Amino acid sequence: QVTLKESGPVLVKPTETLTLTCTVSGFSLSNATVGVSWIRQPPGKALEWLAHIFSNDEKSYTISLKSRLTISKDTSKSQVVLTMTNMDPVDTATYYCARIQGGRDYFDYWGQGTLVTVSS
């Protein structure tokens, strides 16, 4: 059974750095055919893909946030970590991690999401 679960702070202050962890089970981060993505959704708004990482450590970032994002993985812990620097209130959103199928790049399993609020 494939599961993903996000963890991290629920509240961050402006200018702080957000660190989110996605812990996966039911598949391995060394699996060559899949990867893990981060996607966010501001309240009442659409989905926005942020980044993904595959087993060979191939990474990709959304252009508009590339300077603020870092994605990494710890295969032994089955964890993928996303850091976002210089947080702003507009970054308030539910952050999801999702498994991405390599090649076709669709998201077949999602975590429950974690709401992160940016406020002083």
Added chain:
Amino acid sequence: DIQMTQSPSSLSASVGDRVTITCRASQSISRYLNWYQQKPGKAPKLLIYAASSLQSGVPSRFSGSGSGTDFTLTISSLQPEDFATYYCQQSYSTPLTFGQGTRLEIK
């Protein structure tokens, strides 16, 4: 970036209706188009990938079609559990992008 535009943005329909949602890409994306369903407070759920392939476990009343720039998601006979927001997503190139969503409401 490839822009994805869905229409309509919202739609009212009744149980048993046939419903079609369209998604248009700003450039050709071949068949690299996926559809998701999202219910309030829940994570999105994959319905269709590669334009027309039904994800395992998804009811056969859902179908997808299209290629190039124009795509459709069809629900052949709406069920009460289908009232939700639907998103298309292109996977032709990064950055991966989603449509703005279509909210399907009960008439």
